[in-house]
Amino acid sequence: MNTVDIITKKRDGVALDAEEIRYMVDGYTAGDIPDYQMSAFLMAVYFQGMNEEETILLTKYMKESGDTVDLSGIHGIKVDKHSTGGVGDKTTLIAGPAAAACGVPVAKMSGRGLGFTGGTIDKLGAIPGFQTAVEEQDFIDQVNEKGIAVIGQTGHIAPADKKIYALRDVTGTVDNLSLITSSVMSKKLASGSDAILLDVKCGHGAFMQTKEDAEKLARLMVKIGKAHGKKTMAVISDMNQPLGCAVGNALEVKEAIEVLQGKGPADITELSAALAGMMAYLGGKAATPEEGIAMAKEKIADGSALQKFRDMVESQGGDPRITEDLSLLPQAEAELALVADRDGYIEELHARKIGLASQHTGAGRERKEDDVDLAAGILLYKKVGDSIQKGDIICKIYGKNTKKLEKALEEAQNAVKISESPVQCSALIQEVIQ
Numbered sequence: 359m360n361t362v363d364i365i366t367k368k369r370d371g372v373a374l375d376a377e378e379i380r381y382m383v384d385g386y387t388a389g390d391i392p393d394y395q396m397s398a399f400l401m402a403v404y405f406q407g408m409n410e411e412e413t414i415l416l417t418k419y420m421k422e423s424g425d426t427v428d429l430s431g432i433h434g435i436k437v438d439k440h441s442t443g444g445v446g447d448k449t450t451l452i453a454g455p456a457a458a459a460c461g462v463p464v465a466k467m468s469g470r471g472l473g474f475t476g477g478t479i480d481k482l483g484a485i486p487g488f489q490t491a492v493e494e495q496d497f498i499d500q501v502n503e504k505g506i507a508v509i510g511q512t513g514h515i516a517p518a519d520k521k522i523y524a525l526r527d528v529t530g531t532v533d534n535l536s537l538i539t540s541s542v543m544s545k546k547l548a549s550g551s552d553a554i555l556l557d558v559k560c561g562h563g564a565f566m567q568t569k570e571d572a573e574k575l576a577r578l579m580v581k582i583g584k585a586h587g588k589k590t591m592a593v594i595s596d597m598n599q600p601l602g603c604a605v606g607n608a609l610e611v612k613e614a615i616e617v618l619q620g621k622g623p624a625d626i627t628e629l630s631a632a633l634a635g636m637m638a639y640l641g642g643k644a645a646t647p648e649e650g651i652a653m654a655k656e657k658i659a660d661g662s663a664l665q666k667f668r669d670m671v672e673s674q675g676g677d678p679r680i681t682e683d684l685s686l687l688p689q690a691e692a693e694l695a696l697v698a699d700r701d702g703y704i705e706e707l708h709a710r711k712i713g714l715a716s717q718h719t720g721a722g723r724e725r726k727e728d729d730v731d732l733a734a735g736i737l738l739y740k741k742v743g744d745s746i747q748k749g750d751i752i753c754k755i756y757g758k759n760t761k762k763l764e765k766a767l768e769e770a771q772n773a774v775k776i777s778e779s780p781v782q783c784s785a786l787i788q789e790v791i792q
Contacts, residue, residue, distance in 0.1 A: 361385065361395050368402040376415050383419040387518040393525060400522070400531040408536035410578065416536060417582055420544035423518035427467075427550035431498045434463045435641045438551035439633060440542055442575070443477075445563040445713040446600035449630045450478045450508065451614035452622075452658075455666035456634035458505035459657035460650065462641035465501045466508045467515060467549050469523060476607045476721060476730050479510045484608035484688055484732040488676035504669040516544040527723060533565035535575050543582045553589040553640040556580070557633060560788065561598035563709025569594060569788055576791050589640055592791040595629055596784050599707040599742050602626035606721035606735015606756065608688040615681055618664035625741070625786055631655045632787060634663075647790070688733035690756035694763045698746045702776040707742055711773030712753075718766035719757035731757055736770060743783045746776065 359381050368374060382399055385391040408416065429436050437457065441447050454464045468478035468490075476483075479490050490510040492500070500507040511520060519541050526532050526541075546554050556579050559565070560572035576592035583590030602623045604613035616622040617630060635644065635651030644650030657663045664681060672678040680686045716722055720731030734757035740746055752774055755766045 361391055365395065365399050365402055368399065368406055371406045373409055374412055379412065379415045380419045383416070383423055383518045386521060387423045396522065396525060397529045397531075400526060400529060400537065403537060404531045404534045407534070413536040413539050413578065414582060414585075416540040417543045417547070420516050420518040420522075420540050421548045424516050424548065425514040426548045427494065427515060429465055429498065429550035432463050432465055432501050434461070435553060436463050436465050436551040437553045437555060437637045437641045438466060438546055438549055439464075439555045439557070439637055440546060441557040442538060442542065442559050442565055444559040444597040444601055445709045445716070446602045446605045446610065446626070447559070447597075448481060448602065448604070448610040448614045449557065449626070449633055451481065451611065451667070452617050452626070452630035452663070453633040453637065453654075454506055454508060455618065455670065456630065456654045456657050456663040457637035457641070458666040459662040460634065460638040460641075460653050461505075461643045462637050463501050464506040464508075464637070465497065465549075465551060466506075467511045467545065468508055469511050469520075469545075478508065480730050480732075481607045481610050482508065484611050485671055485676040485680060486686060488671060489674045492674065500673050504666070504673050506666055506670045507674065508670065509674075511545060515548045519544050535566075535571070535578065538565055538575060539578050539582065543579055546583070547586050547588070551588070554583050554591075555633060555636050555640060556590070556592040557629075558592050558594050559597035560594055561596050561709060562711075563600065563713055564597040573789065573791070580791055591636060591640060593633065593636065593787060594789040594791070596786050596788060597709050598784060600709050600712050600738060601629065603738040603741070604735065605712060605716045605738075606719065607730060607732045609735040609737055609756070611680070612684045612687055615664070615667070615684065618658060618667055618681075620659060623741070627658075629786055631658060636790075690733040691758050692756070692760055692763060694755045694760075694767050696752045696755070696767055696770050696774070698748055698750045698752055698776065700776060701747050702745075702778050703781045704740050704742050704744050704746060704752075704774070705777035705781045706773070706775035707738065707740075708773040711769055712736060712738075715755070715766040715769035715773065718762055718769055719755060720759070720762060721757075734758065736766070741783075743781050
């Protein structure tokens with residue numbers, strides 16, 4: 359079998375068979391296929407797509423490229439939650455502890471950034487001392503004792519995805535239905551949970567730009583999950599503007615803590631409570647999703663979700679004092695402000711452009727080997743629908759390098775539209791697929 363022949367076949371829009379897909383996955387994982395050839399293959403898939411059978415096979419072989427975690431040692435129904443990514447999406451840091459407070463064992467493996475901003479593991483890296491590399495038995499023991507652990511995806515879990523994930527990030531091949539599906543579901547199926555909740559984003563800042571495309575992705579992932587015996591649900595949520603007000607690693611940790619303290623932005627609070635409630639339903643702690651959501655809101659309100667977050671931080675070597683003193687998180691060295699040039703209402707905060715602006719600050723990666731600046735990012739002072747007066751601050755840009763911040767400020771300015779007339783926001787949760 360020849361790598362170039364397979365690339366050419368897919369480039370020309372011909373469906374690949376099982377052996378060809380296995381060859382590409384196994385060869386790249388083993389290091390026999392170099393980055394430049396896998397990049398060409400991914401670009402061919404990006405433009406020509408894969409049919410459902412090819413996607414199912416790609417998911418299967420990526421899952422089989424490594425180990426499957428045995429979580430049978432964890433008591434109860436384990437529920438995993440995954441977001442397809444977005445700008446300002448720190449829901450894992452809120453929904454995970456809230457679900458754990460509802461009695462659901464949350465044993466989560468997460469990844470680093472893919473696209474504009476850092477991933478969950480990058481965000482957790484902003485917590486002083488926090489360890490995301492945890493031995494499997496310690497991971498299991500922590501979930502049994504504390505109810506929650508969030509660790510980095512190990513090299514043994516879907517190693518094919520770990521390599522391809524990093525390459526997609528820097529080759530413009532992120533937002534493709536088959537590549538997203540195989541990436542997400544290979545990890546979820548290998549990670550050992552009993553049930554899976556998927557938060558599928560749609561809009562400017564999402565891989566899926568339209569609700570229709572998001573629904574296709576959600577239904578395909580739910581189908582694959584159920585075919586593997588996992589109880590699977592999906593939520594389609596809006597990503598036309600950033601979620602919450604913070605974009606950037608330490609900034610997002612701070613905002614997550616504020617939500618758990620009961621004083622965070624309304625949108626991130628609403629979505630996080632909904633996701634935690636659905637996790638409670640999937641985990642058998644609530645009879646309906648609605649009952650689970652009410653339970654999750656109560657756990658946030660009474661402080662028990664914040665305590666679960668604190669327990670997780672302390673158990674994984676982090677400084678638990680951050681839940682009371684946010685100044686212990688990394689602080690930026692420089693800042694610039696974007697101010698309104700006229701009165702009106704915020705009509706648009708283009709999520710993708712805000713995400714790119716955040717990447718310019720150093721909060722995201724342009725190359726797979728790049729480090730992120732944990733203190734960098736953007737803090738929004740206004741959201742879509744808010745009234746604004748000339749001279750008001752729309753957002754602040756944080757980082758180390760003033761030239762980078764100026765470039766980020768210019769990108770952020772392009773993301774903002776101000777209307778003379780009042781503006782209504784789209785619904786945050788657009789559909790639930792069971």
